[in-house]
Amino acid sequence: MPKFVRYSLIVIVLIIAGLLVAPFFIDVNTYKTQIEQTVEDSTGRKLSIGNINASLFPWIGIELDNVHLANREGFTDRDFLSVQKLNVKLALLPLLSKNIEIKNFEINEPKIYLERQENGESNWGDLVSAQTASTESGDNEPADKQTDAAPALAALQAESLSLTGGEVVWVDGKAEPVTLADLNVGLTDVQLERPVAVKLSGKLSGNAFELDANVGPLGDLSKLDPVALPIQGHVKADNIQLAPFKALISGWPEQLGDINSASVGLNANIEQRPDGIRLGEGSVVLNSRIGLAVNWKIEMSKADQLKVSRAGLIVNGKDILEVKGSVKNLSANPAFQLRIDSQPLTRSWLAEFVPDLNSMYAGHPSAWKQIEIGTLVAGDAKQLEIRDMQLKLDNELVQVSGAVVYGVPDIRLRIAARDLHMDPWLPQGKEEPQGQTPAAGAGGGAQQASAAEPDLRFLKPWRVTAKMQAATLFLRGMEMRNFNVSINGSNGRFDLNPLSFKLSGGNVKEKASLDASVYPAKWKESVHITDVKVGPLLKALADMDMLEGTLSMDTSFRATGLTEAGVKTLNGRGNLMLRNGKIKGIDIPDTIRKFTNPAAASAGPNETDFAQLSGSFVVKNGIANNQDLFMASPLLRVTGKGLVNLVSKTLDYHVEPRVVGTLIGQGDSSPVRKGLTVPLHITGPFASPKVRPEISAKTLIQNAPALLNKGKMGGALGNILGGKKGAQAAPADQPASQPEQPVTPEKKILKGLGGMIPGF
Structure with a gap:
């Protein structure tokens, strides 16, 4: 064996041996105090670390136990952040070539406590402001270090990244705390060339949810575009109770019952493709006194464009509405075009949710039965345009088009119908028996309310331009043909000019105006x-x-x-x-x-x-x-x-x-x-x-020529006038010496008729 190779192996063995034995001779806990003091100096909060363990071979590893970061002064006396165990293991050899290969990154039982007081102060606000101040002072990393970070992340690899047993508590003023518990996050096979499996689960205020997704491949991180990042995932939350969030929910409708017994369920699939197309399909269910469900299927071909393939509303298991269309310019000035179609809705079914419908039509002999709507609408944040509304009132078709400007409001409508019976739609309550006064708060309340003078001053800022035409309008027994009316209004004054129709073989024209700017409202009209x-x-x-x-x-x-x-x-x-x-x-x-x-x-x-x-x-x-x-x-x-x-x-x-x-x-x-x-x-x-x-004497005298004829009546009247008949002798008990009063012709007539016309 060459000496070079032999000496190289010896050096490697010595290095490995040194890495193995170094942790036994170097006590990393001696740095614990320094770390705690540095954090406290930077944040003003006390940091405590229970124990630090380190290893250098075959993994560079560090393990922290019982880490606690105190809460901000002036807030609840509990930890802002605590971690039971933090364990990081890095492969040694890849670090020599500036590659980060994580064997394991594990966080056990992290707990975060977020608190906001009624004055708006939060227990994390000081940390954010400290970071902002550091950035503004230029206390940033050098440019060369930021540049070097990209290659290191580009070679990032990890067998697993995991968070287990996590908890996040959110307290907003005096509202009931919201807790995200049993939080588990797992990432498997983390690298840049293949999709990364992501699993997320937890309990939101005791209600379980879960997310399964595949993210990536990430590719070149320097060119990473979040909009084009491939994602496929499924979100599921069967039963999220709303009681913990009731302080955050304003305007909860009374018809939905007690919010404390209401819950929401979510089941959805999401997808984002490399070409930027995003897809979503799923449903949201509200479990309350009224069961509501919304299901949808949507597509976003661009970041600011949304296509609604289907959006449906279901109430108590009954399909109510279906919406299709598109929304553009989501990030700036959203503009939409939607087709909305309803199923036939009966009055008896609607009365389950609007009980007043029962009392409004309780005395009606033939009230309306159902309503159905189909319409194409378009608009933006400023106005709504009704392009084609088909309104079926008991199978009678009414067509509506126009526009509504929200802020003013400004309403422009055109309404057309063929045959339209209005009587079934006019409320008619049940009449109370005569002499019976309804008790306060009982059924008579509706009658009293209906008789109250309406306050129409809210109409003062409105602008209205409306026209209505009907071939035949039936109202209160009247059959009005060629019915036409125009209404124009602004500043609280509404003019009806003209109203015209054919009625019972003739013509009616009317002009009218209503002044709703005062209370009670004033009106005037002229009719020809x-x-x-x-x-x-x-x-x-x-x-x-x-x-x-x-x-x-x-x-x-x-x-x-x-x-x-x-x-x-x-x-x-x-x-x-x-x-x-x-x-x-x-x-x-x-x-x-x-x-x-x-x-x-x-x-x-x-x-x-x-x-x-x-x-x-x-x-x-x-x-x-x-x-x-x-x-x-x-x-x-x-x-x-x-x-x-x-x-x-x-x-x-x-x-x-x-x-x-x-x-x-x-x-x-x-x-x-x-x-x-x-x-x-x-x-x-x-x-x-x-x-x-x-009848008076004057009347009879004036009619004497007509009454004097050969008939019985005339003869009698002639005798009276001549004094031959009808004069009576004085009663026996009347003194004969009493002077006789003069009798006028009028009195003679009346006296004579007294015996001839019964009851006169």
Whole structure:
């Protein structure tokens, strides 16, 4: 053997022997105090190390036991950081060529305690500020050392890196602590040329979770791009209780029940490819009073672009919504385009989550049954654009398009429908029995709330531009064809201009405005009606069945308040013309006939036909005053005046019908009563008005020419006027000497009629 080789082997043996025996002669614990003091000088916190062990061959190893770093002064008296055991073993020979080959890197039972006080101070803030100050002062590693670090990491290899039994405790003010316990992290076969297996598991406030993934290969670390780093993994957390996090959750909905009994489950697959494409698929489940689940499948072809292949919402096991689309510019100004489709949702099913739906429609004879929506929406952080919304209301299609600007808000909508029945969607609660007052907090609360005057001042900053068209709109018994309405609003004022539709053979045009900037809200409107059959209109608007005929009308009203109480503030004026109709509940010819022939029976229905009825009116504080009523029919000419109280829904009206034809066929035996005028007083509620003649001596005298004829009534009246009949002798008990009072013709008439018209 050559001497060179022999001497080389001897040197190597001596070095190995020295490395093996050195730890027995060098006590590394002598450096423990120096290490502890250096850390305390740098952080202001006490560091204690239980024991240090070292080895030099075949591995360079160091082992630290019972390491404790104290908490920041002024915080809880417990360790900020503690490690039961830290063990690092490095291969010796690769270090000679500046390669780091780790046999094992092991951390046992590390515990970290993170605390933030109510004033915002944290127990790690001083460490961060110290590091920042060191960086700002230029106290950094030299550039050549930073450069040398890259080749060393490039040759990094490790059989295993592990953390076992870890614990992280997070305390935020007075909130309940959140604990991440039983934390285990394992990396196997760590190198740069093949994928690295990563396993992570633990318990978050007692709830287990786990992650299995393959990361890499890492390749050239100097060219490492995290966005293109290959990753495949699976995350699973079956049951994470929300109670420990309730202080961090604001606005927890009451419908979801008690947050202390709620939990979340997560199951997801994630993938990132070398070309930057990222994929995700999985589901999140909320277990609460209402079971909610969201499942998704997404793809990110670029760092700032997201494609939603599927996102579905499931409520109590029922599929509700499905969303598809894309989101761009995630890092700057996100913009989205999404297709949203719902399943048919029934009112009975929705009432499980919105119980008020039951009371709102409890008294409705035929309330709506289901709703369904499908829409394409697009927008960004500033606005939402509705490009095509298909809204099915009980299988009636409503199409909506427009946009909503969030900040103002500014709403622009166009709504179109073919046939649309609105009555099923108008709330109608259950009526309480008459005389029964609902107890406070009981079922009557909904009625009281519905009668309360709404405060609309929140609408003041809104801007609204809306148009609606419907081929036929059905509302409160009205069939409105060619329905069109435009609404424009800003600064609390909303104008309806115009509203137009065809109704009962005629046309209706309306202009209206609402001032929502004050409370109560104020409104005004003007209506122009031509050739509309008035019966269905009055039934729909005021639940009145008093008139029939063809109506033309112009009105202008204003009032304060939107509830029935606001009728007291109603003011305005109008005029109307009715043709070829009838007044129901009032039979003027029958009243006249009974005046002339009290014994006659009623001849027909309780109504009065007319060819024309016209008049104008002024409304003041809910009371309409008319002074120029005129009605014409082949038999009668009627004039009238009086009051219509819209607050109490009662009449106080005086009419004077004058006979211009014959009552033959109306139950009268006299061929002609021309000129006969019988004033009538109409009083009482709209539903059942009462009519009585206003008879006085003056009335009878004025009607004497019409009453004086060859019939029985005329003869009697003639005898009275002539003094031949109807005069009676003085009673026997009346003194004969009493002077006789003069009798006027009026008194003679009244006295004579007293025995001839029953009840007069």
